[in-house]
Each structure stands twice: as C-alpha cells, then as structure tokens.
Amino acid sequence: MADVPTGLWLIGARGSVATTAITGLLALRRGLAPPTGCVTELPELAGVPLPGWDDLVVGGHDVVGTALPERAERLADGGVLPHRLVEAVAGGLRAVDGEIRAGYHPVTHRGSQADAARRLAADITGFRERHGLARVVVVNVSSTEPPAPDVAEHDDLAALERALADPERAVLPPSSVAAYAALRAGCPFVDFTPSTGIALPALDELARRERLPYAGRDGKTGETLLRTVLAPMFGARALRVRSWSGTNLLGGGDGATLEDPAHAQSKIASKARGLDALLGKDVTAPLHIDNVPDLGERKTAWDHVSFEGFLGVPMSLQLTWTGIDSALAAPLVLDLTRLVAAAHAAGRTGPLGALAFFFKDPLGSDEHRFAEQTRELYRWAQELA
Amino acid sequence: MADVPTGLWLIGARGSVATTAITGLLALRRGLAPPTGCVTELPELAGVPLPGWDDLVVGGHDVVGTALPERAERLADGGVLPHRLVEAVAGGLRAVDGEIRAGYHPVTHRGSQADAARRLAADITGFRERHGLARVVVVNVSSTEPPAPDVAEHDDLAALERALADPERAVLPPSSVAAYAALRAGCPFVDFTPSTGIALPALDELARRERLPYAGRDGKTGETLLRTVLAPMFGARALRVRSWSGTNLLGGGDGATLEDPAHAQSKIASKARGLDALLGKDVTAPLHIDNVPDLGERKTAWDHVSFEGFLGVPMSLQLTWTGIDSALAAPLVLDLTRLVAAAHAAGRTGPLGALAFFFKDPLGSDEHRFAEQTRELYRWAQELA
Amino acid sequence: MADVPTGLWLIGARGSVATTAITGLLALRRGLAPPTGCVTELPELAGVPLPGWDDLVVGGHDVVGTALPERAERLADGGVLPHRLVEAVAGGLRAVDGEIRAGYHPVTHRGSQADAARRLAADITGFRERHGLARVVVVNVSSTEPPAPDVAEHDDLAALERALADPERAVLPPSSVAAYAALRAGCPFVDFTPSTGIALPALDELARRERLPYAGRDGKTGETLLRTVLAPMFGARALRVRSWSGTNLLGGGDGATLEDPAHAQSKIASKARGLDALLGKDVTAPLHIDNVPDLGERKTAWDHVSFEGFLGVPMSLQLTWTGIDSALAAPLVLDLTRLVAAAHAAGRTGPLGALAFFFKDPLGSDEHRFAEQTRELYRWAQELA
Amino acid sequence: MADVPTGLWLIGARGSVATTAITGLLALRRGLAPPTGCVTELPELAGVPLPGWDDLVVGGHDVVGTALPERAERLADGGVLPHRLVEAVAGGLRAVDGEIRAGYHPVTHRGSQADAARRLAADITGFRERHGLARVVVVNVSSTEPPAPDVAEHDDLAALERALADPERAVLPPSSVAAYAALRAGCPFVDFTPSTGIALPALDELARRERLPYAGRDGKTGETLLRTVLAPMFGARALRVRSWSGTNLLGGGDGATLEDPAHAQSKIASKARGLDALLGKDVTAPLHIDNVPDLGERKTAWDHVSFEGFLGVPMSLQLTWTGIDSALAAPLVLDLTRLVAAAHAAGRTGPLGALAFFFKDPLGSDEHRFAEQTRELYRWAQELA
C-alpha cells in the first residue's frame, strides 16, 4: 500500500494529541526524528501493506480557531514537542491548518443533526477528492464527552435517521454525529476517546452495511496500559489482588475537560472496565482523576496494588507513571490510521477487535491482557499482507 | 501422578524459604489455607499429572541446628507466617525436622569432596527408601554463594571426578557438591538460588547420562519478575528505555548474606542478565542490594525507568515493590517440585527450559519475557498429560 | 504530679485508638515496651510535673459491646499490637473493660439530650470517686461524625441549655454531648477527632466558666504531620508550591466510617485547613480518602507536590507514608492526657493553643508549622514546672 | 548596602550552576522573572543591607572554553532555563564571558602552586579594580574533587606556604588553591561544593588573619535538604528511625564527575555527616549516587525510611524528589553572595556558622535541623542591619 495516497481526518484537529500527531508526521516525513513510539515501524509488523509517512495527507474538524503553528508552539513550551522541530515544520503545519474545517457544536448549530452530518461528510469527501485520496480514515481525538443517555433510536439505524432529520432533537452526542458523518462519507472510523462515538448498535449497523471497518475506544497510553500489563502477572502467579487504587493528576485541555465530573465519568468507566475484566469484580478499586493545571501536558498517575501471597501474607506494589500524554497518544494515532487504512483496503468490516492493543475499552474484543493483545495484533496484521 | 509418593529434599532446609514452604505444605494438606501463590493449582495446569499435596514427603540438608518449629515461630514474628498456622502444624514440623541431616560445609568437612558427595547422596537415598518414594526432587534453597572461579575441570565430567577424589582440593562450590550428590543419587535437581549449583558443563553431562531433568536458576519473585513483565511493554510500544535503575533493601538471612559484596555479585549478575536480554546493552542499569536488618523478612525494591517517547520526550516510571520474599518463593518451590517430578516421570532429561517462568536466569532458555514464559509453561505442562 | 491518681476517660473506649492506648499503657506500666512514640518521655519535657504511667486509671464510654481483650486480639492479628503483649496484659484489659459504660447514641436514646449528658457526667464522676482520682481527662476518640449544621444555640450557653432540655430536639452532635457532659462533670476535654466536639462558642463559654482547659482537634499523625513539616521548607527556600495532591487509602473502623462522604467531609476539611494556612489558597490541592478494607489497620498516603524553582522550572516531590494509624495515635492520647492533666493542675483554662503540635486543626492557635509548634510545646510545658 | 558595587567571582564559571546563576541574575535585573528560590528576597530578610541585583558584577575561573551563551543554550535544551530568557540575556552572557579567566588545573600547570595562586589572585584583583568594586565574593562551584589526603602542612599556615613555594609539590587540591588565592586577594570565600576548599586549619588561620569571613560547605538542595527537615520530626515525635536508605540518580556534569567513586566519596561523606548528626550512628543508612546520563540536568532521589512506633510496630516513609539541580543551587549562590558580602561589610570574620541553612556540611556549626537553621539565619541577618 505504499504510494497509495491516504487521508487522515482528525476530529479535534487543533487539540494536543492532534497537533502532536501532525507535527510528528511532518518530522518523520523529513527524517528529523526517529519513529519512537510508532508500533507500525516495529520489525514484527514489517511486510504489512501500510501507507508510508509520505502517503498521508491530513485535515480535520475543530471548534476552536487557534492556528496549528501557534498550538504547536504552546506544546513546545509545555515540553511536548522540541522547539526546533516545530520551527522546522512550520510551513507544513500551516498547510494542514488550511485543511481544518469548523466542527459540529451542539450549542452553535442550527438545523437538524442530519444537516450537520451532511455538512461534515461533505467536508471530508471534498478533502478526499481535492487530494485524490484512495481513502480517508477519520479519527476522533476531540474532547471527552459525558456519557450519553440510552435512547431507543441508538439501537436501530432507520429510527435513528428519522430522529436525526428532526430539527428539534439532538439524538446523538457530537462524537456520534462525527462517526455517522464519517460512515456516510464512506470512511473507516477510529475512536481514540472514551466518548460514545461509533459505539452504538445503529452505527455498527451502518458500518457493516457500508462495508467499513472501525476501531476504538479510548487510547491506552498510561495507567491502564500498565494495568493490562501487570494484572495478568498476578493471575499467572496465583497471587490474590485485593485492591488496586489509582489517582491521576493531569493538566492541559484534557485535565480541564475531566475536571467536570460528568466528563470524567466516561473516562473512569472506560478505565474501570479493563480492571474488572482482568481481576474480577471483588477487587476494591477507587479511581480518581484530578485537574492539576500547573502540570500542563504532564500526567502523573499513582497506582497502589495490595495483594495476598502464600498463606495470606499482605504485600503491595506502587507505581508512579510520569508521562506526556499527547506524546504517548500521537504515534498511536498514526499507527491506527495506517492499520485501519490497510484493513479497509483488505476489505475488513465492522469492529477491528484485533486492535484491542491500542484501547482501554476495546470494541469487538474482550481481551484486556496486553501480551495477548500484542500477539493478536501481530497475527492479524500479518494476515493483511 | 496423584498417589505417587514423592520426596522433596531441600538443601538449606532450615532457611526462611524452606521453612515457609514446609509450613505451607503442611497447612495446604490440612486445608488450613488456600493455595494462593501456587501456580500448579491454576486451571491452566489442570490435568497435568502432578503429585498431590498429600503425596509429598520432605527432608533435607542444612548446616545450622535451629529446629524447624522454632524457625517457623521466628518467621511468624516477622510476619511471614500466621502464628495460628505455625501452632496448628507444629507436630508436622517436628516430623520433618527429624528428616534433616547435616549438610556439607567446606570449613568443617574433612576428606575429599567425593566423600562428602557420597555421604549426601546416601542421606537422600536412605530417605527415599525409608519412605518408599517413587522419586526425590532435590531443591537448592541454601544461602547464595559468591561466583565460583572457572576451572577446566568444570567442563568435563571425568576430569571433575578425578579432582573430586583429591582430598586436597575443593574443586566445586558447596551448591555444586549438592547438585552432584543429587544426580549421583538419581534425583532431579532444582536450583532456586543464583549459586553455581548444577550450571556447569560437567554436571549437565552427568544429568544427561543419568537421564535426569533439572531446572534453574534463581527464583524470580520480585523486582526481576516485574522487569520481565514490564520491559516487553516498552518494546511492544516502540518506546525507548534509556535507564532502568534499581535499589533493593532487604533484611533476614538473605540480606545478611548479600551484605558481603562477593555474595551479592552472583545475585546482581543473575538479575542483570535478564535486563540485558530484554532491553539490550545500551541501557544504563545501576543496581544495588542493601542489607537493612530492621526490615526483617520484608523486602522493598525501588525501580526507576526513564524512557523516551515520540519525538524524544523524556518520561519515567517508578515502581516500589514491598514483599515478603519467602512467601513469594515458597509456593514456587512446591510448584517446581511437582512439575519436575512430573517431568522426571515423563522421561524428560537435561535442563527444563520451559520452566523459565520461575527463574531470573533460566537454564535451557533465552526467553525472559514473562508472558511468553507463561505460555510456554502451559504448553509444556499440558504435553506431560 | 507523679503519685497524683489521674483518670483517663475515653469516648470510643473500644475503638482501635483507645484499645491500643490502653494496651500500651498497661505494657509501659509493666516495663514490657519502651515508650516509643511518647512525646512526654523526651528529655525536652523532663521536669514537667506529669502523672506517671502508674498514676493513670482508665475508663470510658462506647456504643459497642466487644470486650477489650477481644478487640486487642483483633488488633494483634492486624499487626497493630504484638500478640505476646496482648496476652501479657489480658488481666489489665479485663479490668479496664469493667470501667466502660454505654455511650450516648442518638438512635437509641430516649429523652432530652440534657438527660443523656447527666447520665454521661454521672458515669464519669462515679469513676472519679470510685478511684479517688484528683481529676479525670476526657478524651474523644470515637468515630468521626459528619460536619454539624450551624444553629444559633451553638453560640450561646444559656440558649443551648434550653434546647438541650427539650426532648424533641437533638441540638448537639454526639461528640458535643460528650464534651458538654465532661465539662459538667468538671473535667478537661481533649478532642482527638475532627468532629464538632467542644469546638462551639457555647461550650467554650462553659469551659471558661468552669475554669477548665481543653485541647483539640483531630490528632495529627500521618499525611498532615508531614505536610506541616514540609510545607514550611518550601516557604523558607522561596520555592513556589503549585499543587499538593493527596490520596489516603485506609481500612479498619476509621476507613469504614470515612467511606461515607458525609463523614469524610469533616476529615477533609480538617486536613485542608492546615494546608491553606501554610501555603495559601492558590495551591491546587485535591484530596481523597478511600476505604480499602483489605489494608486493615494500615494506612497508606501518597502526596504529590509540584513546585516551581528558579526561573519557573517545574519540579516535584512525592511521599508515600505507610503507617499503622492507631499506633501513631495511641501514644499521643497518653501524652495529651498527661499534659492536659498538668495544665488543669496548674490552673490553665480555655483552649490550650500550645498543644497545636498534636492536632491537624488546632484550637486556640493558628500555628501550623511543626517546628514552631514543637518549640511552643516545650516552652509552654516548661512553664508548668 | 544597595548601590555598593559588589563582585561575584565564580570558580567553575562555565558549569551548570554558575551558568544558571548568571543567566538568572541577568533576568532578575531586567525583571524578566520573579525571584523564586531566592531566600534573600523573603520578607524575613527585609531590611538586611544587601547588594541589589543591579550592584552585582560577575566574573570567574574555569578550565573549559565553551562560551557562556552556548552553555546556556544547552541548559535550555535540558529544561533548566527557558529558551526565551536565554535569548533575552544573550548580550549580558557574552559580557560576563569576557570576564572569565583560565582556572588552575594541576595537569597543565607548570611551576609552584604559589605561582598559580598569585596568578589567580591577580585575576580577581584586576577584576575588582577594573569594575571599581567594594568587594568580591569568591564562590566555588567547580567540579567535586576526591577527598584530599591529610598532610601536616594543612594544619599550619607557615608550613603550608613553604610547601606551596616548592615547584615539585602540589600540596593543595585545586579547590584549596582557589580558596587560598581568594583570601590572598582579600576576598571572602564560599564553598558550594563538598571539596576540601577552605576547610583546612591553615586556611582558617589565613582567613582570620586577613579578617575575612567564609562559608561552606556543599550546597543543600535536594535529598539532604529533605532529610534535615524530616529527621527532626521523627525525633520530636519520639519515633525510632531504624534505617534511612537513599539512591540518587543524576546526569549532567555532576553525574559524570560523581560516576568516579573517588569523587563520589566526598559527596557521600558530606551527605552522611548530616544524617549521623540528626539521627545518631545506629541507623542503617546505605547511600548511592548513580550516573544516569539520559536524565540530563534532572536529578531523582529516592529515600526509604523505616521506623518504629508505639510498641515497636514497623512503619515506613518513602520520598521521591525530582529536581533540576542547578535551578535549586543557582539562587542560593546569589543569596550567599549577597549575605557574605553583607557579613564582610559588617566586619564578620571566620566561618559563618549562621549560614548552615545553605549547606550539607556546615562550617562553623553543628546544627543540621533545618528549622533551627532557618531561625538562626534570620536572627543573624537581622543583626547585620
């Protein structure tokens, strides 16, 4: 698939994760940095037919106006990006900025959600045609939404489309409007956030009907990554985990969003699902997400695991993870774009459970153990070859 | 293999690990505690023909005289064993104590090492006959020795046996005398320590000639266990580990032994081999083992990992492990006894690389990744069925 | 004041803190343990006229029936008390148990709160007379209550007493009923909990009228102790603290009580007051208290401090405190009893601000800096001599 | 003393600490940054007659040639200095660079150490005259040396000067040659490193004869600072510290120097003295300093404290300090310059024990408790007013 021009359309294209992914892609393309953090560059995935760095063209939606070069400068001040890289790719950033369109915002939008979706889809198809792209992968990296209430229309495509046409209703959360628009534009969709996005039966129905693959949800980049690596160890050693307590301190845009308990709820639910699946329900597992603005783009997570060994003796493990969230997420966004493009080219449809490796709350898979996810990823990717 | 009476002969039978294993076995047999920490009780190993808890008979060698019930009391004071369990199995401890014989000590021994080995072997065969055992697995849990100097006789069995016969030489370190005696008594051998033990070409030659399996070396129970779980994650995510620094604080008998830098050297070498294999040689990896007597049987290990992500941004992970070393080791000693007995019954010979799961420095295997070791263990064990 | 028989009356006499204090006192009296943790045994307080260990007689109120010897056994299982000590002082525990009376419980009580207070006061005066005590110090170590709503009667003793007489009202929370009863019985009062207790203008009025001293509130034994030690360092070095985040994991009775967010509120408020006073209001300071039952009597607190140094560079400090709460609290309960008895003997009245050293939320003092509190304690105590 | 032109002469003027101090001074002077980390700007020191930021003129010695602006750029890359600040003060850095002279290096020097000292002293007096300075404070921030062997001439000034004149001897380590030269030039001396420097009886004799004050030794900026803050807490609470273990991971120039065990020895000795003084000799206190180059200018220190509470129960405290060493040191270098200049102006001579607040191994004081040091500093400084 090298030399096949491929689009990456980012929902939230001016956010930290998006800006880091775009800057990094421009740097990789010019050989200014090694592909650290890019899973698709590992020898284990050699031979998989992926689009090259040069083949990727980027555009997206956002609801804020800050231009990408400025956003990247601010990330450099925050230690996410090296200053000299940002300077070196300033031209490329301006070019991508020209491909960013106004996203759907429920507060400012007038008209039905169907109108909104049509407009979003048109932005994407215009981009595809303008650049002569074989396909466009739409990736949601916009702000986390609160959990959406269940409504019957979410379970049935026909009912959903009737509701969408009603200008007095807003039956879908914005992330799902974005997913719907992507599918209507014939694009595979990746949900990197814990928002509802594509995870509704009606949208799954649409994806299958349109023969489109999708993947999600909520990029696994820090505390949860560690948990899915470590929890299986306790199991394999027959040690009894009694409690797994976690505190996450983060600043940045994500910290500000998650300060609102309603928004944090999605994230906490998404994190908790993994632990339950790995350790069972009888483990005490308090979990906190705190907005600590001065941390900027850094995130610190502390986990305390208490467990019992032979004859019931109590022991403990503590972890402190100090990461730059966007730097962990951005290469995965590029990896997912390449892998989902390849899956689309190979005719895969529906949820790509083999991409569970990348997600806190994997769609199409119940596997949370990281080592098993890794093996499954390699196996699946090699089948695309 | 249930109902096949099987011996467990412990070198260092009055040490912390041994005493904990013996007390635990007696408790398991009477249903006084669940088999937490016992890998052989996991569903994944169901169906493997292993001796039952009731089938195991214990004896051993040691060079100190403290009776097992007293040793167990002291471990209860140190939080390793519940007081009430020690009281409940006091009779059983006294019985095992009656099966402990004086080990080989280079300082007090007179005569050739061949004489010593004959005497040790006779202790083991006497035990086997007295209890009508189908086989005896010899497990070394004695104090860690300093690394032994290389001598040519270690590479050739015939030359070794000539040197052993010379009363003026002490060609083998005590752990290797024990291994030699075990093999001469027709017994499989397990090396739970980082000492030289069976890891000499001449002893491998003997084991193969006698058609005996063996396993080793250095039980993987704490910091190294975590490293072999976590290091593969960095690899799978294409993150670049730059340094992995470790400090181990421990008291107890093991702490006192490792206070001597010569003895610590074996342990540090054994720990380092794993990290090199997992991450390569260009990772800065300072490692310390400190004797902190007041910690008693508790061990605290702190690891600091610094790594680079996308575009070179620096991040870090810290781990603090607070464990009771003997409580982590003891169930593995029982697991290894059962698995090696089954391997012997099934005619396996030479180093059992499939048991790498249990060891810091696995004999017969170059696999250090814990998840791969786990899969290999399950696969191998099911083949014994 | 040695040889002056002095009473210690514990509200919550069967709780963890109380049981540990009682067991420890019995052990100290018999020379079975050194006075580790007892501030009043430091050379800096030599010469202060304090009652001796032999002079203290203990009784109290509680609302549960578990006998002290059983309670102490359970604490020994949890690692708070050495088993052999509990056995050694079993007789003494039974004797103290005979001096415990039923406390006031709003759910089971019938009649006015004035009736309840009369009954509680009678229990205390009966105890004082029965044992010929010069004075009785009443110390509240009962379960933390939720914050009490402000009502006008709390500000005026006459109004309060009118309301207390009304059988249809429950104008005071139980901790304040206990404080009121203590004062009516002519006893100094110590509030070791964050509950309302004596911290009401009307009760201060009563204490002054009765010429009684009192002290509080909320024993400072872990995370807050560290904060009041470390925060002044940042100030003295002109470093700018930006955030101080804390997570407390605890089990035991206190963990169970604080699981209820209403009860936790008092504790969180009491902890927060210190940090505000030390660092000012513009420091981000999320704080969590989680009930983790398997930790039993152990408490683990993690603090993450982010601060700015020269030219704005960000740095951080992390602390993990792993303590046995009751073992930290109990000697302070004995210290406070001795010091408040001495203050009463010396004619001190009202809040004893010089005891701020012992409390998270000191009554009668705004000083939170530990070093200053220490100096003030020594100065004040020497004045009693 | 505002408006009194005062020199700061840095030994090691191109090192990290020096470059950070110089850049910061230039920034403070232009109001580009607040004086975070500068103790002399605290209200407690208001009114002390100190030279202002504008009054300070900087020069120094070094043995490497990298120009200050380049050195500052590299520190900005390492996160020690903000890039925009370095750019803003580039002109000022170039000016200071013009005042840096070649230091004394034992390997390249030819002739007697007396010759070397004369040349160094001439550099300093030339600087003083050229800028019309009232006084010059010489501050040693050069690389840590190994401990120097004791020789009789160190105890007696006359004997020392005879040995210095002998071109075949090198009786003093470089830091002491620098101190000797400073005193001969009539300058007060500050030793910010653990090297021998001025801490020799013969140099103390010289300082007193010349009526010069001096201060040292080894700036207290991280782990030791925390220890002198926390250790007194354990004492004041009568808790029994059993072990205090420390691991320091650091990169940068200091990390490289301390990789050599001989050089590390001075640092470890200087750190250990404080702990012994605070806690006594029977505390187990292993201490490690590891060179971890990838950490760059960041330093991470982990301390594990185990202690006993009431009735002997074991508890622990862990600390992880993640700091930028030079950012912690630099403002103290400026503070010391101002305070020592004021002390000189006020006629103080000999070791300034009241500056113990700043040092790991204070000269002229046995006080290691940080709170007491703070009070003493304030008291002493106010006396200069």
Ligand SMILES: NC(=O)c1ccc[n+]([C@@H]2O[C@H](COP(=O)([O-])OP(=O)(O)OC[C@H]3O[C@@H](n4cnc5c(N)ncnc54)[C@H](O)[C@@H]3O)[C@@H](O)[C@H]2O)c1
């Ligand atoms: N390691 C990680 O960084 C990580 C891991 C997992 C998930 N995530 C998720 O990725 C998302 C992005 O994180 P971030 O740190 O970049 O956050 P951010 O706040 O920096 O960026 C989010 C962007 O989304 C935009 N946006 C908001 N609503 C929109 C809408 N309706 N349409 C289009 N754009 C919209 C915002 O304007 C903003 O530019 C979050 O949901 C986060 O939870 C991140």
Ligand SMILES: NC(=O)c1ccc[n+]([C@@H]2O[C@H](COP(=O)([O-])OP(=O)(O)OC[C@H]3O[C@@H](n4cnc5c(N)ncnc54)[C@H](O)[C@@H]3O)[C@@H](O)[C@H]2O)c1
């Ligand atoms: N988690 C763990 O506890 C763990 C993990 C890996 C390896 N190990 C290894 O297991 C071994 C035992 O550890 P421990 O904590 O029980 O130590 P320990 O000091 O309590 O016990 C060692 C015993 O070996 C005996 N011994 C010494 N020399 C002997 C000889 N020549 N012959 C027979 N007996 C001899 C000693 O007398 C002692 O009773 C150590 O080598 C340790 O490194 C332990």
Ligand SMILES: NC(=O)c1ccc[n+]([C@@H]2O[C@H](COP(=O)([O-])OP(=O)(O)OC[C@H]3O[C@@H](n4cnc5c(N)ncnc54)[C@H](O)[C@@H]3O)[C@@H](O)[C@H]2O)c1
């Ligand atoms: N380090 C510490 O342990 C520490 C520090 C500061 C404050 N405290 C406070 O000390 C108190 C006791 O802690 P604990 O761990 O012993 O708790 P606990 O739950 O073990 O004991 C509390 C006791 O109070 C009794 N009680 C409840 N309501 C009562 C009433 N109305 N009258 C009389 N007795 C009553 C309970 O029955 C129980 O026996 C708590 O409020 C806690 O917040 C403890």
Ligand SMILES: NC(=O)c1ccc[n+]([C@@H]2O[C@H](COP(=O)([O-])OP(=O)(O)OC[C@H]3O[C@@H](n4cnc5c(N)ncnc54)[C@H](O)[C@@H]3O)[C@@H](O)[C@H]2O)c1
């Ligand atoms: N927090 C801290 O940074 C801190 C705290 C306490 C002590 N110190 C001490 O401060 C000193 C400087 O630390 P740094 O991080 O700046 O180290 P650095 O290696 O960056 O700088 C040391 C400088 O000294 C110069 N130098 C070496 N020998 C010299 C000589 N004979 N004459 C003149 N210059 C010479 C070197 O060329 C180098 O430029 C070290 O001794 C360190 O131990 C630093």
Ligand code: NA
């Ligand atoms: Na191997």
Ligand code: NA
């Ligand atoms: Na001193």
